[in-house]
Each structure stands twice: as structure tokens, then as C-alpha cells.
Amino acid sequence: MLSETEASTGEAPLTYGRKVGERLRAIRRQKRLSLQDVEAGSSQEFKASVLGAYERGERAISVPRLQRLARFYSVPVDQLLPRDEGPDFGDGAPPDTTGRGTSGPVSSVTIDLTRLESLSGPEADMLSRYLTMIQVQRQDFNGRVLTIRRDDLRALACILGTGVDGAAPRLDDLGLNVGH
Secondary structure (H helix, E strand, C coil), X not given: CCXXXXXXXXXXXXXXXXXXXXXXXXXXXHCCCCHHHHHHHCCCCCCHHHHHHHHCCCCCCCHHHHHHHHHHHCCCHHHHCCCCCCHHHCCCCCCXXXXXXXXXXXXXXXXXXXXXXXXXXXXXXXXXXXXXXXXXXXXXXXCCEEECCHHHHHHHHHHHCCCHHHHHHXXXXXXXXXXX
């Protein structure tokens, strides 16, 4: 029997499995990987056909396998799950991934995340933890670069021990600002 929504739209609502599949596909595409790339890169652990079935919601993924896939993608496991749209968990609105936020664009501060991985020391560790938090909030896991917003730049300035105006030059000194 069709629900009222199904009858009026002609479409079935997305099941949770389909929503999980959409998240899996979105993360894989952010990583710029094909299904075949994942199969090859995982030493055949994640077969392209099986991963495709997960992404289409045709097959359920176990929690241990979901954890291994998250590790392969280098993302927190909860990022492979859809956001809960229930009334107790926020408004269900998608995150702002435009880079603009509410305070307007930042003047060209883009962090080279691959370069950051090669740095060591307490400052690099704090930067890495903070930038990972930003990626989780934005659900942005391309892993190569991260554009910094004005509010983020203030926090980075504190981590770097500079004023806001000195943050971009300090990031330049570290070889992390690819926005210039």
C-alpha cells in the first residue's frame, strides 16, 4: 500500500539504506575515486560491484566493514552515515559548503592539507586537529585543500600566536597557504 507521499509524488521515500548509500557515494566522489579505484586501492577488499550495490542502497553494509571503508577514505566513520533529520537533532538543513558562511568570503586563504601532513611539532598538531574539525563540520573530505573562512582564520591566528592579519603570512611561512 502506498503512503500519501508516495501516491502524490509517484516516488517512494528514501530508505535509510539508500541514504547511507548516497553518503558513501558522496564521500567517494569527494575523494575523486571511481568504484574501480576503490577496489584497486583497497587490494580488492571493496569490490566495485559490491560497493556500487551499497551506494545504490541495494545491499546493507555491516558496521565493521563501514569502519574499514571509513579508514580507507580517511574520514570519521560517522561521516559515512546520513544526518538524522529528526526533530531532536537539528533542523536537518545541509551544512554550508560554499565557503562563504555568514561573514562573507575570506581573502584567499586556502590550506594545503597534504603539506600539513608533512609538518611536525605542537603547532602542526594543533592546526591539524582544528582543520580536521572544520572538515567534519563541513563534511568536506577531498583531503587536498581547505578554504578558510573569516571565523576560522581568527581561531587559526590564535593557534599560530598571531593576530588575524598575521595568520596568512604565518601560513605562507609554513608553506600551507596556497591561496596566494
